[in-house]
Amino acid sequence: MGEKLSIDDAQSELAELRAGRGGGGQSMYHPYLEEARDLNKGEVYTDTVEGYNRVSGLRNYLADKEPGNFEVKSAKEEGQDDVSQGEADYRVFIYRAEDVEE
Numbered sequence: 439m440g441e442k443l444s445i446d447d448a449q450s451e452l453a454e455l456r457a458g459r460g461g462g463g464q465s466m467y468h469p470y471l472e473e474a475r476d477l478n479k480g481e482v483y484t485d486t487v488e489g490y491n492r493v494s495g496l497r498n499y500l501a502d503k504e505p506g507n508f509e510v511k512s513a514k515e516e517g518q519d520d521v522s523q524g525e526a527d528y529r530v531f532i533y534r535a536e537d538v539e540e
Contacts, residue, residue, distance in 0.1 A: 467499035474500060474508045474532045483532040486515060490523045493530055500532070509533045 443451070473483045487493060490512075497510045511531045518526040 465499055467496050470496055470532065471500060471503055474504070474534075477532070477534050479534070480537060481534075482537075484529060486527050486529055488527055489525060490528060493528050496530060496532075507535055509535050509538045 470483070470485070477483055487496065493510070493512045500508045500510060509532070511533065512528045514521070515527040515529050518528075521527075
């Protein structure tokens with residue numbers, strides 16, 4: 439049978455377990471978070487990622503770590519129109535939420 443944990447204990451245990459995979463316990467999306475945190479008013483961070491799953495993963499990571507602070511928009515790179523969603527390269531743009539026009 440399972441057990442109940444506090445959110446803090448669960449996050450701590452999860453981080454320890456993931457660290458054992460050889461990734462050093464840091465998400466592949468963490469550098470994007472650092473770049474987003476360094477954005478000044480009116481600035482946007484952009485990069486290219488491979489596959490729409492990475493775009494979704496980035497959105498989810500930023501929403502989990504900094505809820506409501508950033509917005510991620512994306513589009514397929516030029517010449518990728520005929521490439522499947524999972525294989526295409528996407529240009530991602532990370533905005534500070536307060537800078538995004540509704």
